[in-house]
Amino acid sequence: MPGYRAHLGFGFFLGLITLAALFFWGIFRPSPETMALLMGLCLIGALTPDVDTDSKGQNLVYTLLILFDLFLIFKEQYKWAAILGFCAMLPALGHHRGWTHSWWAMLLIPLPILAAPVLLFHHSWQSVLPYYLALVLGYFSHLLLDRKFF
Structure with a gap:
């Protein structure tokens, strides 16, 4: 079973290849800052399926969710903060490699x-x-490495 480093490495590789191909073919040419953000989201996506177990991916993803929830509260978007908090609890309802390791969860x-x-x-x-799409690509890389599409 691949660890978080393997998931990060494969997510980075897949994200880099995708961005390079899109840039090369002139389909999508974002600024360097946007490319860095997209790569960061791809890496977060590569760790996200493991939020259902105690892992480095879980720690990173939940730290980011807390920060975003605080941002929503600061902006007085309490409804959305509550929805985010509710959704953040959902992975606890399953077991490792359960519903978070499915193609529909990827979307x-x-x-x-x-x-x-x-x-x-x-x-x-x-x-x-x-x-x-960057998050979905990272998520896909995790599922592919875990052989959930075979």
């Missing part, structure tokens, strides 16, 4: 990255789609 768990900016700040979904 569902990163969805707040797409939904929050659109619903809270009225951004277009097209402008935030790359961030959602």
Whole structure:
């Protein structure tokens, strides 16, 4: 079973190859800052499926969720802070390599990255789609390394 370093390494590799290909073919040419953010999201996605067990991935993901929840509270977005807090508890309902290691969780768990900016700040979904896809790609890399698609 791969550890967090293997998941980070493979997530980084897959993210880098994807960004390089998109850049090379002229499909998507973000700024260096945006590329760094996308790579960071890809790495977070690579660790996210392991939030259902005591792991380095769990520690990182929950630290980021706490910070985002505090941001929502500071912005007086209590409804969204409550929804985020509720969703953050859901992995405790399963066992390791349970529902968080499924293809549908790969699409569902990163969805707040797409939904929050659109619903809270009225951004277009097209402008935030790359961030959602970066998390999905990282998540996919984890499931692929864990052989959940075989």
